[in-house]
Amino acid sequence: GLDISKLMSTTGAVALDGGFLNTASCSSAITFIDGDEGILRYRGYPIEQLAAQSTFSEVSYLLIYGHLPSAIELSDFENNVKRHTMLHEDLRRFFDGFPRDAHPMPVLSSAVSALSTFYQDSLDPFDKEQVEISTIRLLAKVPTIAAYAYKKSVGQPYLYPDNKLSLNDNFLRMTFGVPAEDYEVDPVLAKALDLLLILHADHEQNCSTSTVRLVGSSHANLFASVSAGINALFGPLHGGANQAVLEMLTNIHRSGGGVNTFIRQVKNREDGVKLMGFGHRVYKNYDPRATIIKNAAHEVFETLGINDPLLDIALRLEEVALADDFFISRKLYPNVDFYTGLIYKAMGFPTRMFTVMFALGRLPGWIAQWREMIEDPTTKIGRPRQVYVGEPQRSYIPLDAR
Numbered sequence: 001g002l003d004i005s006k007l008m009s010t011t012g013a014v015a016l017d018g019g020f021l022n023t024a025s026c027s028s029a030i031t032f033i034d035g036d037e038g039i040l041r042y043r044g045y046p047i048e049q050l051a052a053q054s055t056f057s058e059v060s061y062l063l064i065y066g067h068l069p070s071a072i073e074l075s076d077f078e079n080n081v082k083r084h085t086m087l088h089e090d091l092r093r094f095f096d097g098f099p100r101d102a103h104p105m106p107v108l109s110s111a112v113s114a115l116s117t118f119y120q121d122s123l124d125p126f127d128k129e130q131v132e133i134s135t136i137r138l139l140a141k142v143p144t145i146a147a148y149a150y151k152k153s154v155g156q157p158y159l160y161p162d163n164k165l166s167l168n169d170n171f172l173r174m175t176f177g178v179p180a181e182d183y184e185v186d187p188v189l190a191k192a193l194d195l196l197l198i199l200h201a202d203h204e205q206n207c208s209t210s211t212v213r214l215v216g217s218s219h220a221n222l223f224a225s226v227s228a229g230i231n232a233l234f235g236p237l238h239g240g241a242n243q244a245v246l247e248m249l250t251n252i253h254r255s256g257g258g259v260n261t262f263i264r265q266v267k268n269r270e271d272g273v274k275l276m277g278f279g280h281r282v283y284k285n286y287d288p289r290a291t292i293i294k295n296a297a298h299e300v301f302e303t304l305g306i307n308d309p310l311l312d313i314a315l316r317l318e319e320v321a322l323a324d325d326f327f328i329s330r331k332l333y334p335n336v337d338f339y340t341g342l343i344y345k346a347m348g349f350p351t352r353m354f355t356v357m358f359a360l361g362r363l364p365g366w367i368a369q370w371r372e373m374i375e376d377p378t379t380k381i382g383r384p385r386q387v388y389v390g391e392p393q394r395s396y397i398p399l400d401a402r
């Protein structure tokens, strides 16, 4: 019943590509992915090299400004971010209004959205100076907001940032520290955190990044666009997968650890159950980030002397799935989130904080993508077309005649 002539617009044929399987929404010079080969590069640098040799601060700079910083550029950048870690007292009080058991993701997106009300000079996306300040404010304040979202959920007092510490140590202290006691940052955990943040820092036009760009294409400011990205990340098919993976592993463990039974349920699509942390729209090969994370998980567990039965279940699941035709034929491999939750758990984060940790990592990517979009003079407002499949014209029937 489709009227083909209506699928032509003034600019040509309208293509129907639900889920954007084959539609590029932009051109970008930030991140390169080859999903068949399992390659990921930020600004041309392979993720393996950045993971082994760089830091999250440096990677953030690289993504946003396009080049690796000199020593002076890096220390200026880090000091600048450190100066903005404090939240306005009124914004801090914001957290009191949420229910104690609120999920920290909507708390995070609400607080980031609220930054536009505290920094009203941020509203013009073409004011380069303001965009720069908004960039620094986001990098500085989102970790504080994330730590406060956690503090809220455990009913502990909020800690002010201590800017003598590095950004990561500061975040760990604000999250796990308590006012009356010194907080010693465990270097193993700090290193693992930095690695996780690097691995999540950008991933080209994924759901949340596309959301940031789409919202920004209407000339909404950086805070509004990033807040929208956080909401997109919340879903279990995207950033919420790391929480879903841990819940899945816990359920398998509670029900006796039957990996084969679970895989059978997935294959039979019982109750729509999926092997969470497996599959990816672009990677049809091992996700290179998953390889790095898997090794890091072993290291963290060994160094901390942790013996988590959930890691064994994850390893068994991977082994069984990668030898099973269902997963082989669909090219389903572990993605970045298959192992991240286990490390976050070892670090002491509750499951509901996992996606917030993903957001902390993805933040520089969202900012870099928003800035690239707004600086590109060819950017138009994002406005997809549709294929209408509803009723043809019909006449209104008055209520008493229906």
Ligand code: ACO
Pocket (backbone or CB within 6 Å): 019, 236, 237, 238, 239, 241, 266, 273, 274, 275, 276, 277, 278, 279, 280, 281, 282, 330, 332, 335, 336, 337
């Ligand atoms: N478990 C079982 N089957 C799966 C899984 C999975 N995790 N992922 C995909 N499949 C199956 C689908 O049912 C489909 O089978 P069919 O062709 O017989 O119908 C086939 O594999 C292709 O999957 P699609 O859903 O069409 O692939 P798409 O590219 O749309 O989805 C996605 C990708 C959303 C990541 C999907 O693989 C998934 O839901 N995975 C689990 C959630 C997850 O881990 N998300 C994190 C993604 S990475 C990230 O955001 C960091």
